[in-house]
Amino acid sequence: MNTDQHGSETEGGNVEFDEWAKVELFGHVTLVGRVTKAPIGDFLRIDVPKPDGTTAWTKLVNPKAVYAVTPITRDLAIALVNRHVQAPVQPYELPEAARPAAAPSTGHEFDDGQWDRDDDDEDES
Known part of the structure; x- marks a missing residue:
C-alpha cells in the first residue's frame, strides 16, 4: 500500500486528499483549514x-467553486x-x-382602505 505526503491510500488504491491548505473560491472567498473529501458527492x-x-467550524464546498488549492x-x-475569516452564515x-416602529393593527391583514369602500358600495344597492 503506497501513500504520499498529501493523503492516504484507500482500499481501492485511490489516494484521498487530506491536507492543510489555503482554498481560494470564486467570489473572492479564501478559507484556510484541513481539506478532505466530504462524504456527500464530490464536495x-x-x-x-x-x-x-x-x-x-466546517464548510462543504462544491469543487466547481474552487479557484485554487x-x-x-x-x-x-x-x-x-x-487573516481569512469567513464566519458561518448568521442572521442579520x-x-x-x-x-x-410597528404600525397599529386595523384587523385587516392588507388594509389599504379598500375594504371599507367595497362594503359601502354593496350597502347602497
Whole structure:
C-alpha cells in the first residue's frame, strides 16, 4: 500500500486528499483549514481551525467553486486563519434603535382602505 505526503491510500488504491491548505473560491472567498473529501458527492470538506488548532467550524464546498488549492503546513494554516475569516452564515438584524416602529393593527391583514369602500358600495344597492 503506497501513500504520499498529501493523503492516504484507500482500499481501492485511490489516494484521498487530506491536507492543510489555503482554498481560494470564486467570489473572492479564501478559507484556510484541513481539506478532505466530504462524504456527500464530490464536495470538499474544509475544517477551519481555532487558534488552538481544534476545529472551529466546517464548510462543504462544491469543487466547481474552487479557484485554487495551496497545500500549507498546519502551523501556517492556524496563523493564517485570522487573516481569512469567513464566519458561518448568521442572521442579520438591525440594532434595536434602527428598527421601524410597528404600525397599529386595523384587523385587516392588507388594509389599504379598500375594504371599507367595497362594503359601502354593496350597502347602497
